[in-house]
Amino acid sequence: xxxxxxxxxxxxxxxxxxxxxxxxxxxxxxxxxxxxxxxxxxxxxxxxxxxxxxxxxxxxxxxxxxxxxxxxxxxxxxxxxxxxxxxxxxxxxx
Amino acid sequence: xxxxxxxxxxxxxxxxxxxxxxxxxxxxxxxxxxxxxxxxxxxxxxxxxxxxxxxxxxxxxxxxxxxxxxxxxxxxxxxxxxxxxxxxxxxxxxxxxxxxxxxxxxxxxxxxxxxxxxxxxxxxxxxxxxxxxxxxxxxxxxxxxxxxxxxxxxxxxxx
Amino acid sequence: xxxxxxxxxxxxxxxxxxxxxxxxxxxxxxxxxxxxxxxxxxxxxxxxxxxxxxxxxxxxxxxxxxxxxxxxxxxxxxxxxxxxxxxxxxxxxxxxxxxxxxxxxxxxxxxxxxxxxxxxxxxxxxxxxxxxx
Numbered sequence: 001x002x003x004x005x006x007x008x009x010x011x012x013x014x015x016x017x018x019x020x021x022x023x024x025x026x027x028x029x030x031x032x033x034x035x036x037x038x039x040x041x042x043x044x045x046x047x048x049x050x051x052x053x054x055x056x057x058x059x060x061x062x063x064x065x066x067x068x069x070x071x072x073x074x075x076x077x078x079x080x081x082x083x084x085x086x087x088x089x090x091x092x093x094x
Numbered sequence: 095x096x097x098x099x100x101x102x103x104x105x106x107x108x109x110x111x112x113x114x115x116x117x118x119x120x121x122x123x124x125x126x127x128x129x130x131x132x133x134x135x136x137x138x139x140x141x142x143x144x145x146x147x148x149x150x151x152x153x154x155x156x157x158x159x160x161x162x163x164x165x166x167x168x169x170x171x172x173x174x175x176x177x178x179x180x181x182x183x184x185x186x187x188x189x190x191x192x193x194x195x196x197x198x199x200x201x202x203x204x205x206x207x208x209x210x211x212x213x214x215x216x217x218x219x220x221x222x223x224x225x226x227x228x229x230x231x232x233x234x235x236x237x238x239x240x241x242x243x244x245x246x247x248x249x250x251x252x253x
Numbered sequence: 254x255x256x257x258x259x260x261x262x263x264x265x266x267x268x269x270x271x272x273x274x275x276x277x278x279x280x281x282x283x284x285x286x287x288x289x290x291x292x293x294x295x296x297x298x299x300x301x302x303x304x305x306x307x308x309x310x311x312x313x314x315x316x317x318x319x320x321x322x323x324x325x326x327x328x329x330x331x332x333x334x335x336x337x338x339x340x341x342x343x344x345x346x347x348x349x350x351x352x353x354x355x356x357x358x359x360x361x362x363x364x365x366x367x368x369x370x371x372x373x374x375x376x377x378x379x380x381x382x383x384x385x386x
Binding site: 162163165166169170173174178180181182183184185186201202205206209211212213214216217221223225227229 | 338362
């Protein structure tokens with residue numbers, strides 16, 4: 001019973017990841033794609049959590065933290081790139 | 095506040111040493127006695143009694159959770175309508191808060207209120223520019239919740 | 254039905270609720286018209302869904318395995334703190350790179366403010382150059 005509920009929620013998560021991939025491929029502008037990547041990261045976190053309940057294993061908890069941190073840093077870097085054209089600004093020495 | 099916590103920890107350790115009983119339980123009872131001592135002496139410390147600040151933090155956090163629930167229910171309700179009728183736009187909102195922490199907290203809270211995302215803050219930290227999903231319906235409620243948030247934040251940060 | 258299986262069932266229902274919320278908000282990714290409106294779906298509903306799922310996982314391992322996982326707790330805290338920030342940054346970069354608002358929009362206060370700001374900056378630059386010369 002519980003296994004079936006978890007399986008069903010994994011299917012739902014797969015569908016929502018497919019939807020965000022559609023937005024990632026089609027999205028008319030660059031910020032759309034950055035946003036879709038962020039949503040993809042959040043859905044992946046949920047997927048890993050459901051999977052670790054499904055397997056009753058605590059081995060994947062580091063993966064949750066890592067995906068969270070990496071997707072946040074990636075979003076910030078991409079957003080700066082879209083806004084200014086560079087990720088790390090250097091002081092202009094003239 | 096940090097000084098008060100330090101004094102409280104010190105009283106806890108002192109109590110544990112006086113008992114000559116190195117256990118978590120005696121440290122905890124010492125900590126409780128320290129809380130009581132600080133409560134009695136609260137008129138003579140420079141800042142507010144820190145449990146009151148802690149209570150304000152808990153209150154702010156519960157507002158946070160409540161707004162998160164209400165706003166996601168509203169957004170999902172808008173999404174699952176058969177025909178989406180929204181009138182989005184950007185409006186400006188003035189704030190009376192000062193300082194980095196207060197501005198950041200208010201921006202975080204407004205981002206989680208129903209149908210509003212903070213887009214830009216003016217260079218002098220006075221005006222927020224907020225994107226709302228449905229302006230005629232929402233700008234009043236954002237204004238109302240803003241005053242509530244400002245009071246809750248001031249309780250935490252101002253002494 | 255024994256107690257532990259009842260707890261298990263309720264935790265599974267919490268996780269299912271979270272994934273349903275995530276699915277609905279990702280439908281919003283298709284249906285809403287522009288970046289700024291999709292940010293609402295990202296900031297609120299996706300965050301709430303992942304919070305539900307992580308809370309369900311935390312309770313599952315707390316009650317059924319007796320394992321208090323501080324990592325999941327940190328994950329909840331982190332997602333809660335970073336998701337509004339990343340939404341704000343995406344919206345800001347979209348506005349600065351001149352992505353247009355959807356055609357249903359009825360108000361835009363930021364545009365005037367930005368124009369005034371750039372005009373002031375240009376003015377400052379001009380006066381600086383004049384003073385150097």
